[in-house]
Amino acid sequence: MADEAARAHAAEVARAQEEGRDPPPPPPNPQDPAGDVNAQPQAGAPTIGDYDSADAFFMDRNPIHPPLPARNDYEIKPQIIALVRQNQFNGLPAEHPLDHIENFEEICSTTRSNGVSADYLKCKLFSFSLGDKASRWLKSLPAHSITTWDEYKAAFINHFYTKQRSISVRNKISNFRQANNESFYEALDRFKEYIRDCPNHGFNEGNLWNIFYRGIDHKYNGNFH
Template sequence: MRRSRSSELLPLDPEIERTLRQLRRDNRRREELQAIEMVDYDINRQIQGATIALRDYAVPTIMGSAIRMPTIPANNFELKPVPMQMVQSNQFGGYPNESPDEHIAGFLQYCNTVKMNNVTDDVIRLQLFPFSLRDKARAWFNSLSQESITTWADLSSKFLRRFFPPAKTARLRNEITKFTKFSGESLYEAWERFKEAIKKCPHHELLDNLLIEVFYLSLDETLRSLVYVAAEGALMDKNYDEASALIEDMASSTHNWQNERSK
């Protein structure tokens, strides 16, 4: 039988005992060197620690900002107090009753009023956004890794993922699809409440025709008949803009008429 390469015999060592003794001495020498290195390392650590006062161990480490600012070509770039005060007057705290997407929209409106030569919108937004946060939202921002954010797109995305999680989106989308008109509620009041539900979840991804259908079916028989007549029986043949404009006009007209009667 042909012997495989891996099973070839090693050459015979005529002084195998001497070779084994040498290998043992080499192993002992290697272990002694490793032990000496560990002792030196421990001594160095103790020496370094001895030069540090005990109170210094209790001093917290100051972390840098989570934002790594882009290079700014403008000389002497400095944000003025006014835009900072505008941002701080509308801070987001991270509470359930607050809307993170509305906060972003309002923040961008403020930022659009700030223009500087050779300074990009990204720089202005990155500089100002931390001042728009308080309480839980500020704590979240401070917990981000140092220099982990380099663009406004990255910061806004992280912010919305944290404060507009999928569970909240599902709950708000459910409020739209299961919308119900309250007893005694006028067309105007129901329509305003429905629009507010949509506004709270702008990324609902529901089809326009479904939105109109949900609202129409939520109405009581009397209001549904009024809308049906106003649309000449073809509400579902209209596109979203046409149908919502029709309902908007009806709601505003009845609201104004009721206000006139109450005077």
């Protein structure tokens, strides 16, 4: 059958050349399943319908993938997870991302888990401390993109401690004024909070105290001593 088809095709090609027509395409190879319209898909090969099923698109989308510990018999205590969840960061403007990191690391310092590294433990626990906008931010990260706690912490701070926030707090420091109903110690505590909330403020210690006393003196019309 194959030889007859080949001879017939050769005759058609010769006739087309004599008549100045384009030659016909070669006949399908019976050994090639792609050329046989009646060929059945090979066993185990995916069909078009398979790509419509939900599991075809499922993958591990978790962005947090620290290296697995050497031992697999570790357990993170439910009490620690519950404590972390009680101190969630939701990504709201009034929340302080640096304070959240400090509080979280303080909680983590109180527990150990069967020889598992602190880095791995923090990577696994920190996700429980994120809610609302912060949780959505976490899910937006590329899969498997974070492998260490330092990377996780840096990504969190870079996203939520924005340049605008840093500029705003720096301006609060440089333009500090004691409020009319504020005592000296209350003003000092507030000033220290600004400094703590903006570790990259850029002022040296002498400049900071000059700014503070200028703000205190403002309340007393230049008569503060």
